[in-house]
Amino acid sequence: MAELQNDRFLRALLREPVDRTPVWMMRQAGRYLPEYRATRKEAGSFMDLCRNKEFASEVTLQPLERFPLDAAILFSDILTIPDAMGLGLRFETGEGPVFDKPIRSMADAKKLYVPDMASDLGYVMDAVSTIRKDLNGSIPLIGFSGSPWTLATYMIEGGSSKTFAKIKAMMFDQPATLHHILDVLADSVIAYLNAQIEAGAQAVQIFDTWGGVLTPRDYNEFSLRYMHKIVDGLKRENDGRKVPVILFTKGGGQWLEAMADTGADALGLDWTINIDEARARVGNRVALQGNMDPCILYASPERIREEVATILAQYGNGSGHVFNLGHGIHPEINPEHAGAFINAVTELSGQYHK
């Protein structure tokens, strides 16, 4: 593999000195880019795009042509694992993901198994190694997975949900069934992320999109506990270099201390917490990634730049900050506004790293 030219992102995750704050955007390869929409059209369905390593690499690299980003992220879906478990994933227009065979009982749960990474999910590893080759050492590649709790919400609800009624009913009345499901998922995520690391991922992020709908107690027992198991099971080094792990629970601002206790290297933050407060609470234990409200990208380039300056000043001096949005970029955003954001970080952050 080509030697890594820009390791700002990896260094910041390990709180090592950098020349400026690194930056990337969640969903940076996505619908807000016309070139993405063109490739998607060519590829067919969303999963066709994920399953074709050339197309997946093409869309992963598209935002790098436009913006001086410090990391690329594997283009894939968070539901690849339940799909590989045979739950019958479909994407319905306007409805989002649907599983034809949702998990509703211990009998259903007992049939779940850790997918085979080569035969069932080999297409993801092929995408990872293709992207690594195509990046040619320019910037690091992030691998990712959904958290067990987040994956389980889709598997049990049968798709997206507003109330999470079915998974919570199971959590309250059949906790052993839910723990069984989460345990198989945690083992699957460990195997999945380790396979991505072996295929070339240089950092990994666990997306816990729905952990924030839980009480503190239930978050600890049903989401964080399994993310902790994953962190413990990961290959944390590859090719002689540390592979940092980022945990991101949307709405998890109240639980940062517990999240840092997992041994993750960095925590993702949404915008409902001030990053200075988050930094004071976690101290030097972890790096922080975030945390600009993605809606700011609807505002003018001047206002975007102002917001970047505010967040940089809030974080203050020193390494340990990866600039990002607090959630994925919205599909309606003007790419020029994304560019204004990225440029503002690259131009304004050097002063905090003297």
Next chain:
Amino acid sequence: MAELQNDRFLRALLREPVDRTPVWMMRQAGRYLPEYRATRKEAGSFMDLCRNKEFASEVTLQPLERFPLDAAILFSDILTIPDAMGLGLRFETGEGPVFDKPIRSMADAKKLYVPDMASDLGYVMDAVSTIRKDLNGSIPLIGFSGSPWTLATYMIEGGSSKTFAKIKAMMFDQPATLHHILDVLADSVIAYLNAQIEAGAQAVQIFDTWGGVLTPRDYNEFSLRYMHKIVDGLKRENDGRKVPVILFTKGGGQWLEAMADTGADALGLDWTINIDEARARVGNRVALQGNMDPCILYASPERIREEVATILAQYGNGSGHVFNLGHGIHPEINPEHAGAFINAVTELSGQYHK
């Protein structure tokens, strides 16, 4: 008016001694009750139900026939104020509320005015006084309003939203326009809640359903500031008795200290914070209302009782707690499960008030 027989709810809001923890449920008059669905069918549309004082009183009192609740809440909609401003409110099946004339510019905003409480919103005050008469002093009646920020989200987005893109774009790029809208709304809410209090409401709650989608800074500037103005403008006493004010920001657990600074008597909590931690943070400044995950009502009555016991123990000894769900009861809930919840509070809470 008949003398109040059960003032447990009002006393707890003022942190005065009580014999047991009072309890009510957000949306306790609602779709989970077959008798509500029957009245709704008879009344016609949802707004027809709100506009008819006999029907509104009937549904308000329905849950009291089933459960030993310690408070009733006016049956109405949070969008009565923008409706009275002439924005053209409709309810679309599956889509929720829609405004035909959303507010998008300073020109639109300048046309907004404080509705006349007698001619534009008299039907709400008629419902309040009818309900007070029908309650006949059994338990207190809660009046309510949406917060300015929450009302503005619907008025600017034109209905429900997931991303709040339009109101946030206005917040970032045209803050003066948004402040103008919020200011007219705050004045309207003051007039509206004072009229409800004069008509007989014995406590009032401000529902800030969407304040939790903001950054801490934007929450302070665009939501909390206007709730503070409302608290300052309310008639806090009626008929020689204090009228307590409850502020409820869903997802506001991180900002309780600032919410208490408004001078509200009580704060509503959702379930993402432990009530013992909330109590420790706000001390004796305010009472707390909440905070059971509404999804627990999908679980078995035994499990529900266990959860009630946990939350009572977390709050601990003494007054200052009004038991409630952390959000409205879901329409699919079995009324017997709601009963198991209410009964558990009445049976298990006495020990904390010795």
